[in-house]
Amino acid sequence: MLHLIGKIGSDGADYLALSFCGDTVQGMSLSERMTLSNMAIECGAKAGLMEADDKTAAHLRACWEKAKVSQHSTTITRDSTQRLKFTHPTCLRR
Known part of the structure; x- marks a missing residue:
C-alpha cells in the first residue's frame, strides 16, 4: 500500500474507491484486508473494497x-x- 501511495500520491485517488483483488488479497486474513481497506484513505480514496x-x-x-x-x-x-x-x-x- 505504501508503494501505491508513493506512486499516485496522497491525493491520487481523490474521492474515488479503490478495489483490491487477486491472489495476494485472497491469501490475506480478514484483519489484514481491513487494514488495507482502511489505508485506502491515505491516498485520498473514500473507500477500499475487496470482493x-x-x-x-x-x-x-x-x-x-x-x-x-x-x-x-x-x-x-x-x-x-x-x-x-x-x-x-x-x-x-x-
Missing part, C-alpha cells in the same frame, strides 16, 4: 451465529459469475 469470498462468508456466518440470527433469515449463495451474494430480509425492506 467477498469464502473467508468473508465464514466470518459472517460466525457473527450471525453469535448474534443468534436465524440461518433461515440470511442466505449466502453464488451468482452466475461465482461471486458470493448475501441476502437478508431486512435489506429487502423499503
Whole structure:
C-alpha cells in the first residue's frame, strides 16, 4: 500500500474507491484486508473494497451465529459469475 501511495500520491485517488483483488488479497486474513481497506484513505480514496469470498462468508456466518440470527433469515449463495451474494430480509425492506 505504501508503494501505491508513493506512486499516485496522497491525493491520487481523490474521492474515488479503490478495489483490491487477486491472489495476494485472497491469501490475506480478514484483519489484514481491513487494514488495507482502511489505508485506502491515505491516498485520498473514500473507500477500499475487496470482493467477498469464502473467508468473508465464514466470518459472517460466525457473527450471525453469535448474534443468534436465524440461518433461515440470511442466505449466502453464488451468482452466475461465482461471486458470493448475501441476502437478508431486512435489506429487502423499503
